[in-house]
Amino acid sequence: MEQRIERIKKQLHSQSYKLTPQREATVRVLLEHEEDHLSAEDVYMLVKEKSPEIGLATVYRTLELLNELKVVDKINFGDGVSRYDLRQEGAAHFHHHLVCIECGSVDEIQEDLLEEVEKVVEKEWNFYIKDHRLTFHGICYRCRDEKTSE
Amino acid sequence: MEQRIERIKKQLHSQSYKLTPQREATVRVLLEHEEDHLSAEDVYMLVKEKSPEIGLATVYRTLELLNELKVVDKINFGDGVSRYDLRQEGAAHFHHHLVCIECGSVDEIQEDLLEEVEKVVEKEWNFYIKDHRLTFHGICYRCRDEKTSE
DNA sequence: AGTAGTTATTATAATTATTATCAAATTATT
DNA sequence: AATAATTTGATAATAATTATAATAACTACT
Numbered sequence: 001m002e003q004r005i006e007r008i009k010k011q012l013h014s015q016s017y018k019l020t021p022q023r024e025a026t027v028r029v030l031l032e033h034e035e036d037h038l039s040a041e042d043v044y045m046l047v048k049e050k051s052p053e054i055g056l057a058t059v060y061r062t063l064e065l066l067n068e069l070k071v072v073d074k075i076n077f078g079d080g081v082s083r084y085d086l087r088q089e090g091a092a093h094f095h096h097h098l099v100c101i102e103c104g105s106v107d108e109i110q111e112d113l114l115e116e117v118e119k120v121v122e123k124e125w126n127f128y129i130k131d132h133r134l135t136f137h138g139i140c141y142r143c144r145d146e147k148t149s150e
Numbered sequence: 151m152e153q154r155i156e157r158i159k160k161q162l163h164s165q166s167y168k169l170t171p172q173r174e175a176t177v178r179v180l181l182e183h184e185e186d187h188l189s190a191e192d193v194y195m196l197v198k199e200k201s202p203e204i205g206l207a208t209v210y211r212t213l214e215l216l217n218e219l220k221v222v223d224k225i226n227f228g229d230g231v232s233r234y235d236l237r238q239e240g241a242a243h244f245h246h247h248l249v250c251i252e253c254g255s256v257d258e259i260q261e262d263l264l265e266e267v268e269k270v271v272e273k274e275w276n277f278y279i280k281d282h283r284l285t286f287h288g289i290c291y292r293c294r295d296e297k298t299s300e
Numbered sequence: 301a302g303t304a305g306t307t308a309t310t311a312t313a314a315t316t317a318t319t320a321t322c323a324a325a326t327t328a329t330t
Numbered sequence: 331a332a333t334a335a336t337t338t339g340a341t342a343a344t345a346a347t348t349a350t351a352a353t354a355a356c357t358a359c360t
């Protein structure tokens with residue numbers, strides 16, 4: 001945890017940004033909820049628990065900044081809010097998501113899976129891929145299990 | 151065009167919805183701009199040209215309805231607005247997109263490309279895939295050509 | 301054709317997420 | 331310590347979308 005914060009601090013410094021207490025508090029919340037997909041409002045609420053004086057605008061600004069630095073990825077699952085997802089350290093690409101249409105859960109797939117597809121797209125469409133977003137909508141293993149045991 | 155409207159009409163009727171003049175005007179705009187990725191506001195403006203009496207709320211409701219019927223897919227490219235994209239008739243899955251970070255263009259990929267990936271996801275993650283969203287962000291062939299000719 | 305009942309529409313108000321503004325606070329620099 | 335630059339917090343503004351309520355259009359039945 002501390003090492004990751006240290007590395008994020010260096011990343012900020014390299015672009016002449018500072019890791020202010022507010023930014024650090026926000027990063028800590030993101031690290032503590034790595035498996036979740038928090039909205040700005042969610043992050044705000046959680047940061048407030050430890051740092052009640054923080055303002056909502058600061059959280060938005062910090063998330064925007066972290067997005068620029070590619071520390072987090074901003075993603076939208078179609079429910080009208082942007083969500084912020086920590087990128088795996090050193091990951092070249094954003095990971096994928098499984099959104100369950102029954103229970104609303106969001107699971108992550110860290111495996112690339114798209115290497116071949118991207119080769120085809122780069123070649124056939126002459127498109128230089130910098131990033132991607134891949135989300136599957138369907139029924140997760142938990143909901144499937146429930147159904148078979150009914 | 152007329153045949154497609156006729157088929158959409160039937161789809162509506164099969165769920166006991168009607169193809170009102172406003173709904174028809176909206177569908178016509180979508181068909182006439184099949185290659186575009188219009189926001190609700192865009193659609194509203196275009197429908198107004200032919201049917202100036204239509205209300206914005208009706209456009210929203212119609213788009214929502216068409217989305218339910220899987221006539222259009224709602225998609226968000228991260229710019230804060232939902233866009234509505236006609237699904238190819240009879241297409242099992244939503245098509246993919248190439249978003250250019252230089253010029254903002256959005257191109258479509260009709261090929262499936264994900265068959266193998268989806269097999270892996272279904273098997274390895276025990277996730278029953280009903281739909282997907284795949285978008286690549288990068289530099290389109292037009293912007294690449296510009297650069298090499300500079 | 302006439303009435304009752306349903307469905308859809310319009311105009312507008314309300315809501316929600318996000319961004320902009322600006323004075324005050326903090327931090328860095330001389 | 332004084333000055334300059336950056337960041338923050340509170341709040342106002344904006345933008346997209348949804349809710350509301352009165353009206354209009356259509357349907358079914360007599």
